[in-house]
Amino acid sequence: MSLFEAIILGVVQGLTEFIPISSTAHLRIVPALAGWQDPGAAFSAIIQTGTLAAVLIYFHRDIAGISTAFVKGVLSGKPFGTQESKMGWMIGVGTLPIVFFGLLFKTPIETSLRSLYWIGAALIALALLLSAAEWRMKRRAARGQKPKTLAEIGWKDALLIGFAQAVALVPGSSRSGVTITAGLFLDLSRETAARFSFLLSLPAVLAAGLYQLYDQWDAISASSDSMTNLAAATLSAGIVGYASIAFLLSFLKSHSTGLFIAYRLLLGLLILGMLATGGLQP
Template identity: 70%
Template sequence: MSLFEAIILGIAQGLTEFLPISSTAHLRIVPALAGWQDPGAAFTAIVQIGTLIAVLIYFFRDIVTISGAVIKGLMNASPLGTPDAKMGWMIAAGTIPIVVFGLLFKTEIETSLRSLYWISAALITLAIILSLAEWLIKKRIAKGIEPKSMSDIRWKEALIIGLVQSIALIPGSSRSGVTITGGLFMNLSRETAARFSFLLSLPAVFAAGIYQLYKSWDSLMASTNDLVNLIVATLVAGIVGYASIAFLITFLKQHSTAVFIIYRIALGLTILALIATGTVQA
């Protein structure tokens, strides 16, 4: 790809990785509309390292606190001795399902599931499920049931949201989208669901990015141009991703996810219309 394409795809990755609208879908759709080649699942996974760094910077204090508590707990032979240590182990346990399913369905994820039919279906279906989660939140509030904060998250919430995260392996579903939806179903506040979603993403995104980087290393080293473009896309994704995190956390303190639900449905229907008219190939 050209440097221009790399910058545009980096912006698309950074903007959409943390919003519940699917970065993978946009990295598949933008090239299709522009007449570029599909950058592929490997490119997507590696560029996500940029947004991973954005999460590390934004939640630096949380990560240091949780990591320190885990290490201290192990040294004191009391791994679950503090809430922060327990949070660390809950995040680790919640990561297991996506790793297992990612390995089991690796071939499908990198090939057939990248069809625009799958992506549009995932965009629309998850929008409907997210709207149901929003309805439940409003119903609970009307009954006087307060949503949960980060300190209220227990093993049940962590494991169920971790299992739900596996759905994100389907392009178009959105990792943040499915985990935030899972959090809302578990009665987490919107802001808490987003924060836990981002922290939960760290191990899985890091593992996927490093794995794809290792797999693609020889081909990347064989082409200086491809390597430079990948580095640029990753840096751009990280910078834009940091702003995206800050926006979403602030936005969800005062607003619902309605705008993202509408966007997902509109985008899914637009993709189907473009396929039907032959504008893009599925």
């Protein structure tokens, strides 16, 4: 790809990684519409380290508190002694499903599941699930039931949201989308669901990015252009990703996810329609 393409795809990654509309889908759709080559699953995983850096910077106080409490808990023999140390363990437990299923289904995730048919269907399916979660949340609010805060997340919540995160291995589903949806079904507030979603993503995104760097290093290092393009895409993804986190957390304090639901439905239907008429190749 050209440097221009790399920067554009980095911006796309940053814009869509945290908003529940699927970064993987857009990294597949934008090149298809522009007539560019599919950058591939490895490219997507590597430039996600840019958005990983955005999470680390934005949530550095939370991460430092959780990490410190985790280490202190282990050293003192009281690993679950505080809410922050417990949160560290829950993030670890919640990461296990995506690691297991990511390794089990690595080949189809990188090949057949990147079909635009899968992506279009996944965009629509999660929009319907997110809509159901919003409806349930509004019913609970009408009955005067308060949503859970971050401090009230338990082991069951962490594990179930972790299994939901594994669904994000299917392109088009969206990591933030499936985890926020699961959080809403588990009675978390929208903002709490988003915050936990971002924290939960850290180990998985780091592991995937490092693995793909190791696996693809010979191809990457064989060309200075490849390294430059990856660096540019990762940097632009990080900068735009930081702004996206700030936007989403602020937006969800006073808005529902209805805007994203409508966007997913329209985009999914557009993709399937263009595939049916030959405007896009799967």
